[in-house]
Amino acid sequence: MTNNFHMGTNYLLKVITGKWKVSIICALGLKDYRYLELLKYENDVNHTKISKKVLTEQLNQLEEDGIVTKKSYGTIPPKVVYSLTPIGQELSKHLINLNFLGENLAQVNQANISFDINAQQVKNLHKEEQDKN
Known part of the structure; x- marks a missing residue:
């Protein structure tokens, strides 16, 4: 059976829908992470904590x-590293x-909204990581 989507954007929104998925993709756009490193990073930049169960599911x-690939090294203790696939890297950019667009829309709508991390901070984190490489 073929799933029908009105547009490619509808399919994309289905894939990235989830409270933490966008944040996870943006974090992995910075660098590859081991599981606990990613959990710590997410919990450091967000006011609400992500549970291990939800991080694993997402x-x-x-x-x-x-969007994401997982590489297991077969060592003891186990070492697993998460990274973005090429399409995941493109999506992260x-x-x-879209972070900027979302903040602009909130401002236009005069919405009383706060963000855990603003678009400029995200962009700066990505620029700093690129400058390291």
């Missing part, structure tokens, strides 16, 4: 959808721009 969903 990483697995992103992996199934071809677009999500950074």
Whole structure:
């Protein structure tokens, strides 16, 4: 059976829908992370804490959808590193721009909204990481 979507954007929104998925994609756009490093990073930049269960679920969903890849090293203790696939890297760049658009829309709508991390901070983090490489 074929799933029908009105537009490609509708499919994309299905893939990235989830409280933490956008944040996970943006974090992995900075660098590859081991699981606990990613959990710590997410909990440091967000006011609400992400649980291990939810992080695991959302990483697995992103992996199934071809956005994230997981590499196991077969060592003891186990070492697993999460990174973005090429399409995930492209998506991360677009999500950074959408952060700005979302903040502008909130301002236009005069919405009483606060953000854990603003778009400029995200962009600066990505620039700093690129400058390191």
